[in-house]
Amino acid sequence: MNEFDVIVVGAGPSGATAAKCLGEAGVRVLVLEKAEAFPREKPCGGGLSARMLERFPYVKEVLAEVGTNPIRRVYLESPDGTGVVHEQAEPIMYLVRRWEYDAALFRRAQAVAPVEMGVTIRALRVLPEGVELEATDGRVFRAKMVIGCDSANSVIARHSGLRVGDIRSEYAVDMMEETPAAKMQAARPDTVSLFLTLTKTFGYGYIFPKTEHCNLGFGCKLDYYLEELRGKGKEHHAGWVEEMKQKGFVTGETQRDGYKAFPIPISGPLAKTYTDRVLLAGDAGGFVNAFTAEGIFYAMTSGALAAEAAIAAVKANDYSEAQLKGYERTWRAEIGGDLEHSVDIQRRLFNDSGRIDQIVRAASRDEGLLKLLIGYSMGAVRYEELRNYMAASAVPKWVMSKVASMLRFGNKGVATSKA
Numbered sequence: 001m002n003e004f005d006v007i008v009v010g011a012g013p014s015g016a017t018a019a020k021c022l023g024e025a026g027v028r029v030l031v032l033e034k035a036e037a038f039p040r041e042k043p044c045g046g047g048l049s050a051r052m053l054e055r056f057p058y059v060k061e062v063l064a065e066v067g068t069n070p071i072r073r074v075y076l077e078s079p080d081g082t083g084v085v086h087e088q089a090e091p092i093m094y095l096v097r098r099w100e101y102d103a104a105l106f107r108r109a110q111a112v113a114p115v116e117m118g119v120t121i122r123a124l125r126v127l128p129e130g131v132e133l134e135a136t137d138g139r140v141f142r143a144k145m146v147i148g149c150d151s152a153n154s155v156i157a158r159h160s161g162l163r164v165g166d167i168r169s170e171y172a173v174d175m176m177e178e179t180p181a182a183k184m185q186a187a188r189p190d191t192v193s194l195f196l197t198l199t200k201t202f203g204y205g206y207i208f209p210k211t212e213h214c215n216l217g218f219g220c221k222l223d224y225y226l227e228e229l230r231g232k233g234k235e236h237h238a239g240w241v242e243e244m245k246q247k248g249f250v251t252g253e254t255q256r257d258g259y260k261a262f263p264i265p266i267s268g269p270l271a272k273t274y275t276d277r278v279l280l281a282g283d284a285g286g287f288v289n290a291f292t293a294e295g296i297f298y299a300m301t302s303g304a305l306a307a308e309a310a311i312a313a314v315k316a317n318d319y320s321e322a323q324l325k326g327y328e329r330t331w332r333a334e335i336g337g338d339l340e341h342s343v344d345i346q347r348r349l350f351n352d353s354g355r356i357d358q359i360v361r362a363a364s365r366d367e368g369l370l371k372l373l374i375g376y377s378m379g380a381v382r383y384e385e386l387r388n389y390m391a392a393s394a395v396p397k398w399v400m401s402k403v404a405s406m407l408r409f410g411n412k413g414v415a416t417s418k419a
């Protein structure tokens, strides 16, 4: 017998959001989370694009509960060292520590949904009458359906057959440290700094100053990491920090013990994110902007939409693939175009660092373009706005012709950085 209608595996931003929606709707839901307790560790830049507050108004209260640095100034540097700065009156991004932010989201989920902590799911079985989830301690949990919110290495995605094959070319690795400000400080605590450092492949560096910590990281494609950096990540990171010190972006010392590396899917959502009795949300379903590596907004949005689809399934008492397909329609309508463009832009721009140099240089001469490029990179501006600006020829002809030929714009394309 299924005691629960829905089991949510994982209580990060996607799982906590899904659980909150399900619990508030009165669905019989259970959350299973690997961590023993919240707060729990999660390597992340903790950059929240400002649109989060529109999509999830309660996040305003969350931000008031945790240390939050509202960012109004962004520095962007291209591979050839060209730097541009954009400043605006309204925050373009909020920097938080995931340690605190996730715990605050989790409290909201826990208030309306039962949770079992310290449960690591290792197997999923989809049966005619429901799903069975087997934990590493041998316990088996049953429900009518499951929402997999179990991150980049999702067991639910693999065991449901929704993620297949090698992930080498589909993932990035982000190597970072989040160090107390007493040990390392950003030269400009009011500024997010982004460095499009790698040539010939997707890669970025960033400095995110938190209220009491400094976050400094470097991301690259997983295949590049395996070929060039495997076993040398810590050294590479220390070198990156040193470079940032030499250039005057940070002061203080790297904390080698604080070094962490974690995968991020950067090839867009999986070809299919639903099957009989299963939905995937957040990193488990590939919901990350492939250009900026922003994932928290998409995790929460896909978590909320997966919950809506599950509520409809419970009401209809129908957990079939045909019923759950509605999930794909809603996420495609809300974030599908955004994610699709991000993959396209990443693949075209990062094939040739000269393209990024030219775009950043063009932006340094055109304030409107700069504002839109930075805005797009921060998740504040939609791709269409950027494209329309360029199509309206507000950009000088020579920039238009160069950028258009680089990005085939008019059809798809454009932009810069990491959020």
Ligand SMILES: Cc1cc2nc3c(=O)[nH]c(=O)nc-3n(C[C@H](O)[C@H](O)[C@H](O)COP(=O)(O)OP(=O)(O)OC[C@H]3O[C@@H](n4cnc5c(N)ncnc54)[C@H](O)[C@@H]3O)c2cc1C
Pocket (backbone or CB within 6 Å): 009, 010, 011, 012, 013, 014, 015, 032, 033, 034, 035, 042, 043, 044, 045, 046, 047, 048, 049, 119, 120, 121, 122, 149, 150, 151, 152, 155, 174, 175, 176, 217, 261, 262, 263, 264, 281, 282, 283, 284, 287, 288, 293, 294, 295, 296, 297, 299, 419
């Ligand atoms: C270093 C780094 C920097 C990043 N910086 C940013 C940024 O600045 N801004 C941004 O928007 N995005 C950023 N991202 C992406 C962002 O972190 C993810 O997209 C986001 O965390 C996805 O949320 P989620 O809920 O899907 O997964 P997670 O946050 O990873 O949560 C998954 C949860 O599931 C649990 N879990 C996992 N496996 C199991 C299992 N088998 N059984 C039970 N529980 C399980 C985990 O313990 C965890 O609590 C960054 C990513 C990395 C790696």
